Amino acid sequence: MTNEALSVFDIFKIGVGPSSSHTLGPWRAAQRFVSSLIEKGQLTSVVSLKILLYGSLAKTGKGHGTDIAVQLGLCSEDPVTFAVNDIDARMHDIASMKKIILGGKSEVDFDPREDIEFLISETLPYHPNALSFLVKLQNGDSFAETYYSIGGGFVVKEGETSLKQTMVLPFPINTSSDLLHWCLKTGLAIHEVVMENESAWRSEKETKEGLLKIWQVMRDCTYRGCHTTGVLPGGLNVKRRAADLNKKLLKGKTYSSHDEWVKTIQQGGNSFQYILDWVSCFALAVNEENASFGRVVTAPTNGAAGVIPAVLQYYIIFTENVTEEKIIQFLLTASEIGCIFKKGATISAAMGGCQAEIGVSSSMAAAALTEALGGTQRQALMAAEIAMEHHLGMTCDPIAGLVQVPCIERNTMGAIKAITASQLALQSSPDYAKVSLDAVVETMWETALDMNSKYKETAEGGLAVNIPLSLSEC
């Protein structure tokens, strides 16, 4: 159990796919390394540079774009703003010229094929996702820094004990019992308690603006994914399906904007099958974008980025009177559940398998939807518990180390389970619940500790080895 103060913007982060731990985290680590060089006054003294990738970053880093992320980070590009369509061209430039512009300022000889090493048989003890930057300076000195990508885009530098922040929050929360205690003591809803805490960092206005920006990126990503055809990159030849499904469900109807698209979807009715198809379509769309190095939001990770947008789109499109304020509330409540899992267990698949990604996102979405639909705080926590209870033990076994199979479909399952969990909680009395959210957090962590390491984002177990697909065969 950690006591760090986490904000909604630690859980929801705008970035680039396909993986928060293997793409966003290493990207941030490379940026931090460049900042460290600048602080030391050594940026322009670097004559050579090597990057060592360990453990899970080595085993699935190619498929997850870790090598691409570190190069862009070393160039001081930012994952929030870098034009994703320029990634291929930039990678081509670096590889063909064998030079990288460190910090966007200092040209250094660099051949990605030689200077990024995937050490697949080496793992550092602190965390399976480790990377080291080694530099030689003009005066002959050399030094190295090691970083750990601990899930959800969070990064810790070697020597830092944790992410712990000194922020004092009005309502400190480590567990769901803490959260419920504050709700009952103050009479506030979950999203209100979270907003009070967020106000320790910034004004309420800024938090709301930031969350609407998060929603806009989620919404744009869903819309782009629903209108982009083709095959996903990486060599598995996975066909994109969201656009075909979108077309099929809309039966040739035309529209020219996102708002018109939403209205067209609503005109199709609200039968069970229709809604089910749309929730799947939204989740597929986001994760196909994620697999294509598109701009997505960690929720709480990139691999699970589709669950919350899919459930939120379901809430907006298929229920009534949803306002921007309610979207903000949804994201606030979802984030607190993500924080509780991060503090009490993990949101890193390299530590806990897919239960830590899809399971947590489903749990977050279930709580948020339940509160949004009028459930009590206890019903919202019950929904979060139900959603995770039925993801316990889920392994991470991406074929060819790509965040595609089973990952993309898993987001549809996580979204549907969230809606089902929410409905179950709304129809139940928490008085009769046998399992608390805190008990399921603890169980998830114990399951993570017991899980064989081959099921933790290594592509060495499960579907990753039992399906005879390899990059060379595709």
Ligand code: SF4
């Ligand atoms: S199997 Fe799950 S945890 Fe593993 S990469 Fe895919 S979505 Fe992420």
